[in-house]
Amino acid sequence: MVEYIVIEDAEGLASACDALADGTGPVAVDVERASGFRYSQRAYLIQVFRRGAGVFLFDPSTIEDFSPLQAAIGDEEWVFHAASQDLPSLRERGLEPPRIFDTELGARLLGHERVGLGAVVEETLGITLAKAHSAADWSTRPLPASWLEYAGLDVEHLVDVRDALAAELAEQDKTEFARQEFQAVLERQPKPPREDPWRRLSGLHAVRGRRSLAVARALWQAREDYARDQDIAPGRLVPDRALVAAVIADPQSKQALAGIKEFTGRASRTQLDRWWNAIVEGRQSGELPPDRVPSDTLPPPRAWVDRNPDADRRLKAARPAVEERAGELGMPTENLLTPEMLRRVAWNPPADITAETVGAALAEQGARPWQIEQTAQVIADSFVASVNEPDDAADPAS
Structure with a gap:
C-alpha cells in the first residue's frame, strides 16, 4: 500500500515543495486526465515522487499556481512513462522539465515485449501493480481513496524502474540512443491544427455529395462548440455514427430528425434545436467543401x-x-x-x-x-x- 499526501491548497503546496526540494535524485511525474469524459486534456491530478520526500498528489482543480513546484524540482531529471501524453497537460499548468527519462520509450529501445507501466514495473522490479482505474473519470470530485492509491503507485516505483532500465541501456550500448529519443520527445512541437478537422468523422466516407458534406461539417462544428462550452468529450454528447446517420437520413424537419433511431447520444434530443439549426445552416451554406482535399499522403x-x-x-x-x-x-x-x-x-x-x-x-x-x-x-x-x-x-x- 502506497503512502501519499493529497495537496489541495497553497499551504500544502508550499510544504510539499519544501520536501521535494530536500529530496534526492530524479523526480517521477505522472498526470491523470479525463480523456473520453472531458473536452479538454487538462490535468486533473498531478503525481510526484522523489526519494527522501515521498509521494504527493496535487489537485489542479484547487491549485492555480504551480510555480513553487516548478522551482522545487525544475532542475532535476523528470521521469515519465509515456512522456508525450503528459507533457502538454503539464505545460498548460506552467510545468516544464529540463530533461526527461521515459521508461516506456526506454523499454521499447531495449526490446521489451510488453511496455505498459504495469508490465515494465513487473519485469524490472518484480512488483505487480493493480491497474483498475486507468480509464476512470479523473474529473470526479471527491476522488475515491482507491483511485488515489492507484495514482500514487504510478510514480512510487518509477525512479527504481528508471535506474534498472538505465543500467540495461548502458549494457546494450543504447544510452545515447535513449538520450536522443528523450530529447526529441521533449522538443517535439505540437501538430498544427488540421485544416478540415471535421473530415475525421468516423463513417464520413458513406456521405455523398458536397451539400451533404456541408451538413456534416455544420453538425460537427455545432457539436464541437457545445462540447467545448460544456467541457464534455464530443462523442459523449452525440457519437460520430449518429451525426453521420443524421446526414445520410436527410430529415426534412426537426421532428423527422428526432425520429431517426440511429441519432443517439445524451444530447441528441435535449439539444435538438442545436442540431436542426446546424443541418439548416449546412444546407444553406454558400461555401461547399470539396469531395476530396489535396494531401501529401503517400499511396498505400x-x-x-x-x-x-x-x-x-x-x-x-x-x-x-x-x-x-x-x-x-x-x-x-x-x-x-x-x-x-x-x-x-x-x-x-x-x-x-x-x-x-x-x-x-x-x-x-x-x-x-x-x-x-x-x-x-x-x-x-x-x-x-x-x-x-x-x-x-x-x-x-x-
Whole structure:
C-alpha cells in the first residue's frame, strides 16, 4: 500500500515543495486526465515522487499556481512513462522539465515485449501493480481513496524502474540512443491544427455529395462548440455514427430528425434545436467543401507496383534490410525507423544515392542522428541493389 499526501491548497503546496526540494535524485511525474469524459486534456491530478520526500498528489482543480513546484524540482531529471501524453497537460499548468527519462520509450529501445507501466514495473522490479482505474473519470470530485492509491503507485516505483532500465541501456550500448529519443520527445512541437478537422468523422466516407458534406461539417462544428462550452468529450454528447446517420437520413424537419433511431447520444434530443439549426445552416451554406482535399499522403504500398514501380522495388529491398538491422539491435523496427520515413525516402529518393544523401533525407523528416547512423548505409545499399533486381524477384508482400 502506497503512502501519499493529497495537496489541495497553497499551504500544502508550499510544504510539499519544501520536501521535494530536500529530496534526492530524479523526480517521477505522472498526470491523470479525463480523456473520453472531458473536452479538454487538462490535468486533473498531478503525481510526484522523489526519494527522501515521498509521494504527493496535487489537485489542479484547487491549485492555480504551480510555480513553487516548478522551482522545487525544475532542475532535476523528470521521469515519465509515456512522456508525450503528459507533457502538454503539464505545460498548460506552467510545468516544464529540463530533461526527461521515459521508461516506456526506454523499454521499447531495449526490446521489451510488453511496455505498459504495469508490465515494465513487473519485469524490472518484480512488483505487480493493480491497474483498475486507468480509464476512470479523473474529473470526479471527491476522488475515491482507491483511485488515489492507484495514482500514487504510478510514480512510487518509477525512479527504481528508471535506474534498472538505465543500467540495461548502458549494457546494450543504447544510452545515447535513449538520450536522443528523450530529447526529441521533449522538443517535439505540437501538430498544427488540421485544416478540415471535421473530415475525421468516423463513417464520413458513406456521405455523398458536397451539400451533404456541408451538413456534416455544420453538425460537427455545432457539436464541437457545445462540447467545448460544456467541457464534455464530443462523442459523449452525440457519437460520430449518429451525426453521420443524421446526414445520410436527410430529415426534412426537426421532428423527422428526432425520429431517426440511429441519432443517439445524451444530447441528441435535449439539444435538438442545436442540431436542426446546424443541418439548416449546412444546407444553406454558400461555401461547399470539396469531395476530396489535396494531401501529401503517400499511396498505400500495395499500389506502388503500378503507381511507381521503381519506388516499389526500393521499398521492398530496403524494408527487410531495416527490419534485420532492428533485429540485430534488439528493438522494434518502428523505433529504429518509422515505416513512414522509410516509405517517403523510397518514394522520393535523392538523385545520387549514398549513405550521406539518404541520411540527409531522413534528417529532413526528423530522424535522430543515431537512427541515421544505424540505417542510412543499409537503406542506400538496398536502393542501389534494387536497380538491378528483376521485378519478379521482389517480395510481393506489402
